[in-house]
Amino acid sequence: MPPALKALLAQLLGCAAAFAVARSCLLPTGLWPLVAVQAAAATGAAVALKSAPWWRWIHLGFVPLVVGAVQLSIAPGWYLAAFLVFALIYWSSFRTQVPLFLSNRRTAETVAGLLPAERPAKLLDLGSGTGSLLRPLARMRPDCRFEGLESAPAPYALSRLLSRSQPNVSLARGDFWNIPWSDYDVVYAFLSPVPMPQVWQKACAELRPGSLLVSNSFPVEGVEPESVIEVSDRRGTQLYCYLPAGPGLKQKTGIARP
Numbered sequence: 428m429p430p431a432l433k434a435l436l437a438q439l440l441g442c443a444a445a446f447a448v449a450r451s452c453l454l455p456t457g458l459w460p461l462v463a464v465q466a467a468a469a470t471g472a473a474v475a476l477k478s479a480p481w482w483r484w485i486h487l488g489f490v491p492l493v494v495g496a497v498q499l500s501i502a503p504g505w506y507l508a509a510f511l512v513f514a515l516i517y518w519s520s521f522r523t524q525v526p527l528f529l530s531n532r533r534t535a536e537t538v539a540g541l542l543p544a545e546r547p548a549k550l551l552d553l554g555s556g557t558g559s560l561l562r563p564l565a566r567m568r569p570d571c572r573f574e575g576l577e578s579a580p581a582p583y584a585l586s587r588l589l590s591r592s593q594p595n596v597s598l599a600r601g602d603f604w605n606i607p608w609s610d611y612d613v614v615y616a617f618l619s620p621v622p623m624p625q626v627w628q629k630a631c632a633e634l635r636p637g638s639l640l641v642s643n644s645f646p647v648e649g650v651e652p653e654s655v656i657e658v659s660d661r662r663g664t665q666l667y668c669y670l671p672a673g674p675g676l677k678q679k680t681g682i683a684r685p
């Protein structure tokens with residue numbers, strides 16, 4: 428069952444439990460005891476439905492926060508505004524299960540070291556966010572071309588604005604599943620564990636021999652990476668490097684093999 432559907436079901440079960448307890452007259456009167464029952468039952472339902480652990484905290488806080496916010500009498504327009512801002516930033520995350528978080532400069536420096544030193548190369552960033560990987564890379568390697576595809580409108584607009592004076596950066600809005608990856612020397616992914624099996628399948632089908640798939644933080648389950656590179660940043664980033672179509676004939680990828 429998709430996580431969003433599980434979440435809806437857990438909330439509905441919580442409401443049903445609160446309704447049943449209210450009818451049984453077992454609780455002290457007032458709104459908050461009912462709210463507590465709803466929150467506890469929704470959390471229990473999320474556990475029973477095997478939702479990811481963070482959903483439990485969301486269910487525990489959701490209705491109490493809604494009831495608390497209603498009591499603050501905040502004008503409804505603010506909720507609409509907040510919804511629109513989050514929607515423009517996170518867009519289809521509820522479906523793709525890939526939220527927005529950004530690659531740091533150290534990671535960009537490490538990825539620059541994976542590009543072939545002796546010739547220009549082309550890199551594709553799957554879900555390029557605000558361009559935080561592509562912009563520093565483009566400065567480090569002006570001879571190379573850096574392309575990104577991003578689905579969410581707000582990060583995309585910001586990335587276009589920030590990279591407007593970088594001719595070797597090219598950004599588009601769209602879905603990276605809908606373009607061929609065969610034209611790239613390096614395909615970079617910083618996504619989540621959810622799409623990685625599909626990323627691997629597409630990379631195996633389309634990448635050329637010698638082309639590199641680099642996944643920040645999320646390995647492809649069941650596939651041995653060519654190398655795992657530790658980035659010297661504070662979050663201990665790991666880059667999982669794969670050659671889905673095997674090594675190229677003459678190509679030097681510069682990957683440190685394990």
Ligand SMILES: C[S@@+](CC[C@H](N)C(=O)[O-])C[C@H]1O[C@@H](n2cnc3c(N)ncnc32)[C@H](O)[C@@H]1O
Nearest residue numbers: 525528529530554555556577578579602603617
């Ligand atoms: C974790 S962020 C990484 C941003 C950037 N690559 C970086 O390293 O800083 C992942 C981005 O992928 C985008 N995304 C997820 N699925 C996508 C898809 N199918 N097509 C285009 N973008 C997608 C999300 O909107 C999000 O902004």
